[in-house]
Every structure is written in structure tokens, then in C-alpha cells.
Amino acid sequence: MQIVKGTFQYAASTEHCAAQLHLTEQGQVLLYAEHDNTLLLDSSKESYQVAEVLPGLPAELLFDSGAVFSPADPQWRWPKSRRQNLTLQLETSKSLIVLSVIAVPILLWWLTTVGLPKAATALVPWIPLAVEESIGQQSMQMFDRTLLSESELSPQLQQSIRQQWQSALEQLQLSSGYRYQLHFRASKRLGANAFALPGGYLTITDELVKRLETQPDAILAVLLHEVGHVEHRHGMKLAAQATASTIVMSVLFSDLEGVTEAVLGTGTSLVQSAFSRDMERQADYFSTQSLLKLNKSPQAFAEAMQALTKDQPKEELMPWLEYLNSHPNTKERIEKATQQAQP
Secondary structure (H helix, E strand, O other): OEEEEEEEEOOOOOOEEEEEEEEOOOOOEEEEEOOOOOEEEEEOHHHEEEOOOOOOOOOOEEEOOOOEEEEOOOOOOOOOOHHHHHHHHHHHOHHHHHHHHHHHHHHHHHHHHHHHHHHHHHHHHHOOHHHHHHHHHHHHHHHHHHOOEEOOOOHHHHHHHHHHHHHHHHHHOOOOOOOOEEEEEEOOOOOOOEEEEOOOEEEEEHHHHHHOOOOHHHHHHHHHHHHHHHHOOHHHHHHHHHHHHHHHHHHHOOOOHHHHHHHHHHHHHHHHHHHHHHHHHHHHHHHHHHHHHOOOOOHHHHHHHHHHOOOOOOOOOOHHHHHHOOOOOHHHHHHHHHHHHOO
């Protein structure tokens, strides 16, 4: 029999007293008040359980009645409690602590650079096109209310671009099943830009059309780039990846309120940036290869990139800052398109 001194907390009460616990070899617990040796509780091993142990704190016994016994010695551990002993070993082992400090960052790096992108890629094919189209439609409505306004381009110019674009789609004979829609919009905030939403919703701004108005093939190259995003379902992959990264970060940092918000925001942003560079390269390749199928030169894509970056500051990102850039280097994109244009 083992005798353990400690404090007995009465069930459903703040009352407590010093007590002695007698633990038999069969697991029976007998609790006596220390001041007069009165029997406080007689419990079989089926009527109590050992609470979760934290290093430096006593290992309490929790009785079914609601009463609690707390040993006076915080280092005391109940016999035959493998779960408690394992927990204590994990939380007090210096080697395991050092290993976790090294392993956790590596795990986070693997999740953000390999695991989450692959998981997103594997998940997206199971999403029905109807769901994707609904997401694209709702997103388009949101952009129309916030960032975009009605196009000021002449109907003739819009029709000319639309006809060239529709003719290109017919010749390419895409088999994805998307019903593409091309929207012309004005936007001072977005400037010369074009973007694709899930489900085949493409938008090109007046500012971009005006900059490339004398280069119809360059406009087509930009639109084909956006079609590449849709064909490869980049929007849905990015959404799935962002959701997965948020869940992972929430699980890992659920007990850190202020830090969690900062980590979630930064972590998700970095994950998306790393993934979108690969997406941009993939969409660039789709555009240049589509131009070749249409008997047009990939040089049109290079010309579009040159025109779009003509008035922008020169890209001089340090190599160690490139990770934060969501698009590949413009010079790299132009060089690749020019190489593909060469016979």
C-alpha cells in the first residue's frame, strides 16, 4: 500500500482539507482527513481517473463524484500511468524539445511549399464546374460593385477584340467545358490589367486595351494567358490552398490570439505568392503555345509584356526578395516568349 499526502477538494464545493490517500495494490483508493483520520472517500479504480499532467504541477486524481485529490508533492506520479509518464517524458526531454524546434519549421516549410500545393491540386479536379462557375459569377459581381465600372471603349473596338478572341477559342477547340465570357471594364485602381475568375469569367480593362490598341495580337496573347489560368483551374487551386494553409496555421497556433492573426495573414500571403509564380509561368506557356497553334508568333506575348511594363519602375528585386513577388520576373517572361518565337 502507498500513502500519499495532499489536499482533498469536496465535490461541488470550495471546501477542502488536508488528507492522506491510501492506494492499495488492487487500485482501491481510501482517503482520510489528516486532522482526525476520518474516512472521506472509498473508491475503486473504476471510479476515478488521473488528470492530464503538466510538468511542475501535481498529478490530480479526478473522482466520478466530482471530488479531486491533489498530491502535495508536484513530482509525484501515479503508478501504472503510462500516458502520464509518456507526457512527462515528452515535455521534459531536452533532446525532444530541441528536435521539435528544428522539426516544426521544416514541417511548416514542407507544408507551404510542397504539401499544400499538391493537396490543392489533388482536390480541385473533384470540384464540379458548376460550383466553379458560381464562384466566378459571384466574384465578378463583387468586383463590379467595388473596383470596376462600365467600359468607355467604342462598341466597334470591343466587337473587334471579341471576334478575334472567339475565333481563337474556336480554333483551339478547348475541351474543358468552360463557357468563356469576356468583359470590358474601366478601372482607375487596377489600371492596365486583365484577370480571370473561376468558371471562365475574363476581364480586360480599358487602360490595357488602349495601351495595346495597335497590337491586336498582343491583346489576344494577354487574353490567352488568362484563359490558361482558367484551363488549369488556378483560381480554385489557389482558393483551396489558401483554405488549407489557414486551417493548418489555426491548428498549430490556436492558443496564440494576436500572434495567430499575424502568422495567418503573413503565412497565407507567402504561400499564395509562391504558388502564383508557378501559375503565371504555366499561363504564359499556355498563351505562347496557343499563339503557335493559331499560326501567330509568341513574340506577341513578349510585346504585350514590354508595353505593360513600359512606364513601370525597373524590376530590381534582390534574389532573396524574389520569394515575395507573386509574378515571375518580367525580363524572364519576355525572354522565354522570344525564345519560343524563334524558328
